Amino acid sequence: MPPLSTLDRRSLLRALAASPLALALPAAVQAEVAAAGLISSDVCMLQKEVTEGPFYLDPKLVRADISEGKPGLPMQLRVQVVTADCVPVVGARLDVWHCDALGVYSGVRNLGGGADTSGETFLRGTQATDSNGVATFQTRFPGWYPGRTTHIHYKVFLDDNTVLTSQIFFDEAVNAAIYEDNEAYARDDARDMLNGQDRIAQQAGEGAFAAVRMTEPDGHMEAALVVGISPEGGSAGLLDWLWKKA
Template sequence: MRSTLDRRALLAGFAASPFVATGIGAFPTAARAQASAMGLLTPNVCMVSTEVTEGPYYIDPDLVRADITEDREGIPMRLQMQVVTADCTPVEGARVDVWHCDARGLYSGVNSLGGSADTSGQTFLRGTQMTDARGITTFQTIYPGWYRGRTTHIHYKVFLDETTVLTSQIFFPDTLSEYLFRNVAPYNERGATRDTMNGTDSIAEQAGEGAFAAIREQKAYYDAALVVGINPQAVSEDVGMPGGPAGGPAGGPPPEGQPPADQSSGGNAAVYLPGAS
């Protein structure tokens, strides 16, 4: 078990990061090093993650699988989530469900978005994994797209003993999202401009800075990582449903290829800014 001093030092390092204010800055080197030494994926730790709405698109297709991509086109991404308690103790054997829209803003398994596409019976970009001894689950997927009224996000649920202890969402840097959506197919084939950024999404605001994934560019894919703090005694409660405009581009090429099939951790994950070397 980590000491109170360890916890306070880590939180202090995180609080000093520009990541907190913008969602796109890099964690300080010292905070990254300390998180790694404590066996943690990122420095956004030692806090119970904020519960936000499940949204209207959750289904439980009982898909225990690491690769949730199926036939969806988009930039490959490895998503690692580490479930811990408030004292940074990893939670082994937790069930983690994730689901998100594709590059065109469509969810599987529903008659999406006012009948614009019927994906009933399909299961793309949905899956379940159990946490390992380090509290980590790994999913192979694509960078999510967007739909009206919401910023870019991934939904997730954490279950313990068949009880949902947390329902929340993961958010991504606006600079990276904006570059991909303006310049990379199939994200840029929609004929529409997204209307909601992180700063104007009420759910992202409710979730707070601890809900932003740390992103690192690999040669063939993006690595996204988030430490999820839970209260093991909690019971999830769905909390309603909102949605809102802004702008801002960036530069830098997307990676090509596929993420690795292994489940290993890539170590601590630094935030990638498009165009940065």
């Protein structure tokens, strides 16, 4: 993939700066976020469980780099798993999977065009959360396919039991800037589904949108999301916890 030009990088940075995820939280909430060691200030937006979708596989690929050389904007994805009282969950298993720049998933016969990627494993992987509850993946910013907005799937496991299945979304200003500026995402067809139209994105709510930023000077993206879970399953009341502290 050719490097982003200065113009492309500026365009993307403008999109990130305009993102509503750059919230102006109350000072007390910001202090709680910092004190709790959380990786993103979007924690006040509660995560919700949504459909798994048809493309989950468990190839048991324990690896941080899931890109396998696929084209697209390099992205470091960090997901922090915490309990309802913001204690990091150490050793949780996090599975992630998503499509490539052209909307193709590995390991399945795909939507549109009937491409067969059976036996392939790109953009899939598993990590255990570290002492801060964080699992980190090196990947590519996902593309799109007809009928869905841009998204990443994930599952959180505790003791081999699924406690949360959900999806990660990105602000439309970010999606548009990347798709317009990076030739790996070039398509003949226009996107037919944006965040505001996507039923699953609407169900997930604002808490499912990653906080993002560009790193300089390499022009890579960093995306972060804090996920509150309950050991009994489902999303935790992180929103209530933070605002009660404010």
